[in-house]
Amino acid sequence: MTNNTSGGNAGKEIVVPDRFTLEKFAGHPFYQEVNRRLVALTNLHPGQRVVDLGAGTGAVTRLLVEKVSSRPEAEVIAVEPSATALEVARRNLENFGDAVVRFVQGGAEKLSQLVKKPVDAIFFCNAIHLVHEKQDVLQQIKSTLREDGTFSFNTSFYLGAEPPEAEQFYRRWMMRALRVLKTEYGMSPDRTRAEARMRLTADDYRCLLEDNGFRICKQEVMTVEMPLGGFEDISEYSLWIEGVLPGVPLEAGRDSLIEGARQAFRELGLKTSPRNWLLVVASRA
Numbered sequence: 001m002t003n004n005t006s007g008g009n010a011g012k013e014i015v016v017p018d019r020f021t022l023e024k025f026a027g028h029p030f031y032q033e034v035n036r037r038l039v040a041l042t043n044l045h046p047g048q049r050v051v052d053l054g055a056g057t058g059a060v061t062r063l064l065v066e067k068v069s070s071r072p073e074a075e076v077i078a079v080e081p082s083a084t085a086l087e088v089a090r091r092n093l094e095n096f097g098d099a100v101v102r103f104v105q106g107g108a109e110k111l112s113q114l115v116k117k118p119v120d121a122i123f124f125c126n127a128i129h130l131v132h133e134k135q136d137v138l139q140q141i142k143s144t145l146r147e148d149g150t151f152s153f154n155t156s157f158y159l160g161a162e163p164p165e166a167e168q169f170y171r172r173w174m175m176r177a178l179r180v181l182k183t184e185y186g187m188s189p190d191r192t193r194a195e196a197r198m199r200l201t202a203d204d205y206r207c208l209l210e211d212n213g214f215r216i217c218k219q220e221v222m223t224v225e226m227p228l229g230g231f232e233d234i235s236e237y238s239l240w241i242e243g244v245l246p247g248v249p250l251e252a253g254r255d256s257l258i259e260g261a262r263q264a265f266r267e268l269g270l271k272t273s274p275r276n277w278l279l280v281v282a283s284r285a
């Protein structure tokens with residue numbers, strides 16, 4: 001059962017063009033595995049009310065519905081600033097599971113206005129690194145959680161996500177992508193348009209949570225072996241393209257990144273390249 005709510009102006013709207021969503025990447029088994037693991041670490045129960053913050057195209061929302069469905073009071077609230085992603089999520093979740101799924105457009109910065117009744121758990125998967133004002137968002141999360149509720153997040157954009165044995169691949173990938181961009185499109189990224197987004201370490205996240213009234217219950221690093229297809233598909237995601245090739249039109253950025261990944265895999269004789277995901281479950285202290 002699904003229904004829609006618009007959060008109006010709540011939070012900054014993120015524009016993700018139709019052909020540049022995360023949907024293809026989110027279908028990879030390794031991606032489902034890191035999200036499933038976080039859900040498993042959280043101990044959800046049927047009948048709970050949970051928020052999927054930064055729900056994107058609904059890959060995690062689906063896992064949450066699976067866990068809490070089967071009791072009539074269950075509810076999953078997918079909160080997402082991008083109208084395009086939210087629409088894909090709504091389509092993907094149509095007629096899935098027994099829980100009520102509510103779709104709310106808006107950002108984490110306005111969470112307590114978007115979700116008024118306290119919830120049992122909040123998930124923020126593969127998105128916390130995109131938030132600038134992390135302290136404000138943690139306060140929003142805290143005030144939206146029931147007293148003994150849990151906050152779970154994962155990210156593969158933290159300092160430590162790229163294991164030392166993968167550094168050569170990442171360097172080669174970017175070098176090759178920049179070369180394709182230059183030779184095929186006569187373009188270079190506009191570094192003046194790069195968003196200053198500082199990557200935190202696992203310890204930084206721990207301190208941030210503790211300073212904002214959370215207690216870490218579980219923390220893990222999961223290493224996944226990403227095949228070429230994973231790098232090709234992340235290269236179709238607008239937020240990734242804009243992050244690594246600022247100011248470059250999406251089509252040119254996508255094609256250069258895909259071709260760069262293919263060249264790097266071929267030249268280094270790779271079948272996969274490892275990447276670390278940080279998984280954290282916290283509760284209100």
Ligand SMILES: C[S@@+](CC[C@H](N)C(=O)[O-])C[C@H]1O[C@@H](n2cnc3c(N)ncnc32)[C@H](O)[C@@H]1O
Pocket residue numbers: 011014022026035053054055056057058059060079080081082085106107108109124125126127130131
């Ligand atoms: C990489 S996607 C992850 C989607 C989904 N959680 C998953 O794990 O598949 C990141 C999502 O975070 C959303 N996002 C970006 N900034 C946000 C913010 N300030 N508040 C909430 N969501 C945000 C993006 O629009 C995007 O859908």
